[in-house]
Amino acid sequence: MRSQVSGEVSSEASGEMSGGGDWRNRVQVLERDMDEMASAIAHDLRAPLRAVDGFSRAVERQYGATLDAEGQLYLSQIRQGAHALARHIDALVQMARLSVMPLQPQSMDLSQVAREVIDTLRKAAPERRVQVEIQDGLQVEADPTLVRRLLEELLANAWAATREQPDARITVARDAGGGFQIRDNGEGFDRAQARRLFEPFARVRPAREGDNGLAVGLAYARRIVARHGGQIEADSAEGQGATFRFTLTP
């Protein structure tokens, strides 16, 4: 896990859009190496994992009738473990790929993307009543694919954080510092944990129902922001909502 953390630092320092000649090239080589290593590790881990899941399933289907309830429970635990590990491997690979994906900045409308992301969240949870305010005309020069992913992660986070809030509100607006902010009135988090929020797999809050068991979304968000040479920070007081501020320029 150490290498993951230092990889994060190097990518953050790279600030691809900020230039920097030799240093930038070296960082890019390192990042590519990391991507290849992640792919190789993922490949070698997935094959035996498929055997664990596949043969557990085969036992379940072919011999399930001869197993008592306890035996069946053990088998289903093996499969759940395999699936959880597979998701972790996928997340690590994603993380590495976000670092090396070619950046193609163009002028884009962040407000429009935010509206589309919220539409998707509403469709997935039509029972939720969430008041969303998105400031119009949030123009930015950035990579549209990565920025969409960034908003997906940040808005999904706000969406989940306001789950218990009967009067849920999310706002997307320009920040005083020239960047952008996404604010929610959800459960918030302990301010002392703010930095850990962006670490991959760091669970700051207890898992919510429906979570896939990973805490990687904000780590993806930080990496995307870093690719653009920007910064991201979170502020909150427990029970009083959270504000995520980010910039997409150095």
Added chain:
Amino acid sequence: MSEPLAMLGRDFMNEGAGPKTEGRGRMLAEILLVEDNPSDVLLTQIAMRECKMANRLQVVGDGEQALSYLRREGRFVDAIRPDLVLLDLNLPRLDGREVLREIKDDPELRSIPVVVLTTSDAERDVMQSYDLHANAYITKPVDMDQFVKIVRGLDDFWFGLVRLPARGGAEP
């Protein structure tokens, strides 16, 4: 190959598939699986059996054997031309990419559909495979339920929907 899985590498028959075979009124499909991982071979067999595929599965464990099989060389002199090749990419001796290149460069073999079936989901592997004229690219999932769905999809598509070339291959 490890001893407990020694049953692998031999012919694998999925006969007696019942109504499905009769309904289609065709011969058993011939599939060549090029796969070096014994567990993956066995899991593929299990999935095919579960899908009641009407096929004969031949298995070879490296790229050189794959080409010998297709060219009916050496111990493969009596090999039946497959209707479909399922090709892993990372193979010993001769890599899957090289096998693909050889097949698609060979006028005798190039009409055989080749489906790349690999653990890799790297974009460059996908691109390179299609550049080398793979007929399809499938990433093998970890989740066996998903894998069974993939095998069912392969069966429905290649042996239910599409028309395959005659087994005699290209006539000179």
